[in-house]
Amino acid sequence: MLANGSALAGARPRSAAPDVWLWVLLPTLAVLGLIFGLPLADLIAVSVHEMTGPAQVGDALTLEHYRAFVTDPFFLVMVARTFWLGFLVVAFCLAIGYPVAYYLARTTSRWRGMALFLVISPLLVSAIVRNIGWFPILGGSGVVNWILMSIGLIDEPLRLISNFTGVVIGLVHALLPLMILTLTTVIQRVEPELEEAAANLGAGPALVFWRVLLPLSLPGVVAGSLLVFAMAISAYTTPAILGGNRVLVMSTYIAQQFRTVLDYPAGGTAAALLLLFAALLTLLALRVRTKGGEAG
Amino acid sequence: MIQRILGVALAAVLLTVGMNTANAQSNVTLRVACYGGSFTASQKKYAADLYTARTGVKVEFIDGNPSDHLAKLVASRGREAPFDLVYLDDNVQIAAIQAGVLEKIRPDDVPNMKLLYDQAKNKDGYGPAMIFFSVAIAYNVKKFEEAGLPAPQSWADLWNPKLAGHIGVPTLDNTMGHAFLVAAEYLNGGNESTPEKGIAKIATLKAQSYPQSSSVVEALMTSGDVWVIPWMNGRTWGLIDKGQPLKFVIPTDGAFAGYTTIDVVKGTPHEKEALAYINYVLDPLAQLGQANEVPYGPTNKVLAPVLAAYPKLAQKFPSSPEDIAKLRTIDWVTFNKVYPQAVSLWNREVVSK
Amino acid sequence: MRRLALPGIVFATFIFLAAPVLIVVVASFNSGAVLSFPPTGFTTRWYERINPLFLHALYVSVVVGLSTAFLSTVSGVPAALALARGRYLGRDLLNSLCLSPLMVPALVTGVALYQFSLAVWDVTGIGLGGTIPGLVLGHMTFGIPFVIRAVIAGHARFDRALEEAARNLGATPLETFWRVTLPVLQPSIVSGAIFAFLMSLDDVPIALFVGGGDATTLPVRIFTTVEFDFGGDIMAVASLIVGASVVLMLLLDRLVGLEQFFGSRH
Numbered sequence: 001m002l003a004n005g006s007a008l009a010g011a012r013p014r015s016a017a018p019d020v021w022l023w024v025l026l027p028t029l030a031v032l033g034l035i036f037g038l039p040l041a042d043l044i045a046v047s048v049h050e051m052t053g054p055a056q057v058g059d060a061l062t063l064e065h066y067r068a069f070v071t072d073p074f075f076l077v078m079v080a081r082t083f084w085l086g087f088l089v090v091a092f093c094l095a096i097g098y099p100v101a102y103y104l105a106r107t108t109s110r111w112r113g114m115a116l117f118l119v120i121s122p123l124l125v126s127a128i129v130r131n132i133g134w135f136p137i138l139g140g141s142g143v144v145n146w147i148l149m150s151i152g153l154i155d156e157p158l159r160l161i162s163n164f165t166g167v168v169i170g171l172v173h174a175l176l177p178l179m180i181l182t183l184t185t186v187i188q189r190v191e192p193e194l195e196e197a198a199a200n201l202g203a204g205p206a207l208v209f210w211r212v213l214l215p216l217s218l219p220g221v222v223a224g225s226l227l228v229f230a231m232a233i234s235a236y237t238t239p240a241i242l243g244g245n246r247v248l249v250m251s252t253y254i255a256q257q258f259r260t261v262l263d264y265p266a267g268g269t270a271a272a273l274l275l276l277f278a279a280l281l282t283l284l285a286l287r288v289r290t291k292g293g294e295a296g
Numbered sequence: 297m298i299q300r301i302l303g304v305a306l307a308a309v310l311l312t313v314g315m316n317t318a319n320a321q322s323n324v325t326l327r328v329a330c331y332g333g334s335f336t337a338s339q340k341k342y343a344a345d346l347y348t349a350r351t352g353v354k355v356e357f358i359d360g361n362p363s364d365h366l367a368k369l370v371a372s373r374g375r376e377a378p379f380d381l382v383y384l385d386d387n388v389q390i391a392a393i394q395a396g397v398l399e400k401i402r403p404d405d406v407p408n409m410k411l412l413y414d415q416a417k418n419k420d421g422y423g424p425a426m427i428f429f430s431v432a433i434a435y436n437v438k439k440f441e442e443a444g445l446p447a448p449q450s451w452a453d454l455w456n457p458k459l460a461g462h463i464g465v466p467t468l469d470n471t472m473g474h475a476f477l478v479a480a481e482y483l484n485g486g487n488e489s490t491p492e493k494g495i496a497k498i499a500t501l502k503a504q505s506y507p508q509s510s511s512v513v514e515a516l517m518t519s520g521d522v523w524v525i526p527w528m529n530g531r532t533w534g535l536i537d538k539g540q541p542l543k544f545v546i547p548t549d550g551a552f553a554g555y556t557t558i559d560v561v562k563g564t565p566h567e568k569e570a571l572a573y574i575n576y577v578l579d580p581l582a583q584l585g586q587a588n589e590v591p592y593g594p595t596n597k598v599l600a601p602v603l604a605a606y607p608k609l610a611q612k613f614p615s616s617p618e619d620i621a622k623l624r625t626i627d628w629v630t631f632n633k634v635y636p637q638a639v640s641l642w643n644r645e646v647v648s649k
Numbered sequence: 650m651r652r653l654a655l656p657g658i659v660f661a662t663f664i665f666l667a668a669p670v671l672i673v674v675v676a677s678f679n680s681g682a683v684l685s686f687p688p689t690g691f692t693t694r695w696y697e698r699i700n701p702l703f704l705h706a707l708y709v710s711v712v713v714g715l716s717t718a719f720l721s722t723v724s725g726v727p728a729a730l731a732l733a734r735g736r737y738l739g740r741d742l743l744n745s746l747c748l749s750p751l752m753v754p755a756l757v758t759g760v761a762l763y764q765f766s767l768a769v770w771d772v773t774g775i776g777l778g779g780t781i782p783g784l785v786l787g788h789m790t791f792g793i794p795f796v797i798r799a800v801i802a803g804h805a806r807f808d809r810a811l812e813e814a815a816r817n818l819g820a821t822p823l824e825t826f827w828r829v830t831l832p833v834l835q836p837s838i839v840s841g842a843i844f845a846f847l848m849s850l851d852d853v854p855i856a857l858f859v860g861g862g863d864a865t866t867l868p869v870r871i872f873t874t875v876e877f878d879f880g881g882d883i884m885a886v887a888s889l890i891v892g893a894s895v896v897l898m899l900l901l902d903r904l905v906g907l908e909q910f911f912g913s914r915h
Contacts, residue, residue, distance in 0.1 A: 139519025332873025
């Protein structure tokens with residue numbers, strides 16, 4: 001079975017095909033540049049100015065905000081906390097999402113369509129309402145604590161909300177659909193015969209997973225992880241509500257600067273740095289993957 | 297009973313409008329930036345709709361937080377204003393005046409201004425306050441009873457060690473948070489210019505949660521995670537009216553005054569219509585209607601005797617000249633000046649983990 | 650035991666996913682304090698009292714969502730193919746760039762877009778703030794990356810031999826694209842479009858700054874309302890959306906078979 005047709009591509013005459021694709025990409029790049037790139041550049045330009053009043057900036061250029069940010073351990077801890085949150089959320093989404101995606105990809109049940117719908121159902125409820133719906137579940141006298149105390153596992157209610165734990169739970173819940181859906185569409189393109197063949201050759205399920213399934217579904221794993229990571233580090237509503245405004249991550253800090261202090265340079269600086277760090281991380285992840293030889 | 301009076305009054309007004317439709321034509325649409333939810337709904341019902349019926353000027357509400365509105369105003373300086381009128385929190389109005397995005401009010405065009413309490417008038421001639429509210433202590437009566445705790449009577453009572461882990465503190469970002477910071481500053485021997493004293497005091501509370509909106513407070517109170525929180529009268533009474541076992545208590549060292557102003561945006565092409573709208577907002581009918589629905593204290597003193605006759609309604613907000621005089625006011629100019637510093641300290645010392 | 654592990658995890662996950670949704674639906678029928686659990690009584694009054702503003706906002710949200718999904722798909726699919734198949738300098742960088750809008754908090758994008766819309770107005774006289782087209786453009790900033798991501802992932806095991814075969818049988822490049830490439834990529838395209846739609850339906854920050862007035866979406870309406878009080882009618886609206894989606898899905902399943910959208914499994 002051909003992995004990506006590269007063997008066949010080699011047999012084709014070397015035409016100007018690669019350049020053509022660049023032209024195909026251009027219109028979309030232009031659109032994104034216009035609706036995202038330009039506005040963002042405009043806003044980030046603000047970050048090299050001084051704040052002279054709420055939502056106002058002076059004309060003088062300064063790198064003071066950047067210097068203050070990267071030399072202050074408080075901010076660096078905030079960045080670390082943000083990325084840690086992202087990694088945790090990705091890890092849980094993968095750990096939970098992969099088995100579910102595998103099941104959905106392989107099942108022959110006629111309820112598969114509805115199950116896929118169930119997977120995206122959390123996203124149908126508006127973020128704010130969804131987050132408020134967690135309080136009766138995760139609160140001190142909520143469902144989870146009630147169950148755990150009734151069966152005697154704990155004596156004191158666990159603190160599951162208005163803290164970092166609550167944020168992780170909320171984000172995993174909201175982003176799991178993305179991971180599952182991405183993984184399902186990729187896994188279902190992996191021929192089950194491959195797994196059967198490996199099993200017939202004597203490989204146990206763990207080995208089949210490690211040596212056959214995972215490598216072949218890796219693009220989906222990376223794609224899903226990048227998506228979930230990006231959304232987790234830029235999420236605002238969930239960390240604010242489920243974190244009880246006690247969990248300071250980049251997005252809640254930026255929101256605070258943009259919406260209440262109205263210090264655009266400070267907010268713009270944080271946004272620019274967040275984008276920079278996250279983009280570097282993404283580039284790294286993509287490089288690591290393409291070393292494996294998969295396309296895209 | 298108040299409902300009946302309001303209903304009759306509204307009907308009477310609309311009836312007179314119906315009999316005088318000659319003036320009800322206009323191409324103008326006033327864009328008004330407001331808060332949203334029940335606040336916008338009551339303004340629409342008791343002021344905007346009547347205004348439209350009487351003059352034909354249409355009113356369109358744009359909802360959001362005052363700081364978002366301010367941000368838009370500042371961004372649009374020198375260009376067409378994004379809206380004509382704006383409702384602003386007390387401290388945001390000060391910032392807006394400093395940013396130069398508001399227009400002064402011509403008192404002759406807003407006759408109802410003469411009927412306002414002195415505390416409601418802006419001394420520099422900008423938009424007046426259209427409601428008063430108070431920031432005090434909201435607590436869950438049942439939880440306090442179960443824990444054998446006496447009802448909180450002063451701000452200092454919040455630091456009772458038995459409340460640790462069960463107290464909520466409003467996030468610094470909203471009005472209640474501002475007022476509580478000032479309360480903490482004074483308790484710690486400081487004032488509006490010394491946020492570090494207030495922050496240090498608040499940090500010792502180790503609050504459960506720092507909610508921003510009433511919905512989260514409701515969720516926290518219902519789930520029992522929070523038993524007591526400094527909050528504002530209108531929203532607390534909203535919860536009490538819904539059946540929550542809460543009480544709103546005015547501390548012995550005084551509740552804090554808050555107010556919402558209605559302002560004209562600089563550069564609006566419809567200044568005349570905007571001023572006429574403000575007159576409707578300050579009208580006794582609109583003021584009474586809003587007080588009944590939301591409920592916040594009216595700034596029109598004409599209503600004081602009316603409210604005195606309805607104690608069940610009047611208890612929900614500062615309703616008499618005495619109530620209003622007893623509220624502690626905040627020096628917003630100083631507060632705004634040190635606010636970025638306060639936020640920075642808050643992030644570092646109060647917000648944990 | 651091992652046989653039960655997988656369905657067990659799946660079942661537990663579905664419970665986890667559905668939990669807040671169920672709470673919201675149950676709360677919408679609660680006659681007592683809306684968020685109390687277990688509920689204290691049954692009522693349908695929240696549904697009867699839904700503010701018409703919410704319904705109009707829902708209409709706006711759906712229009713914006715569908716437009717965003719459509720336009721993002723049209724822009725995103727060719728870009729995804731270009732990123733997946735092309736071999737040119739800086740491809741990885743461009744790939745990262747196309748993902749970058751998702752790494753920036755939507756709030757930042759919203760503020761940036763608002764400021765930018767003012768500049769656009771200065772230059773061209775076109776006002777984008779407070780309009781539905783403005784909202785759609787704003788939502789496309791994340792809609793396009795979603796579609797690109799989903800399609801690139803799905804393209805990974807694309808067998809180019811299929812396209813070769815089609816062309817050898819006489820199909821033009823366009824026919825090949827339409828009859829072979831697209832159908833194979835269909836599940837990924839659909840899932841990308843669904844993400845774009847759902848994220849648009851869920852967005853608050855961008856719609857808060859770019860929308861306004863008549864162009865107010867449902868999440869923004871809810872957001873400004875819950876600052877003040879938390880009416881049961883919000884739960885009712887939220888539940889209605891869930892209910893409507895269920896009905897839609899059942900219908901689609903009946904008529905077309907949801908399988909068609911998500912592609913045949915192996």
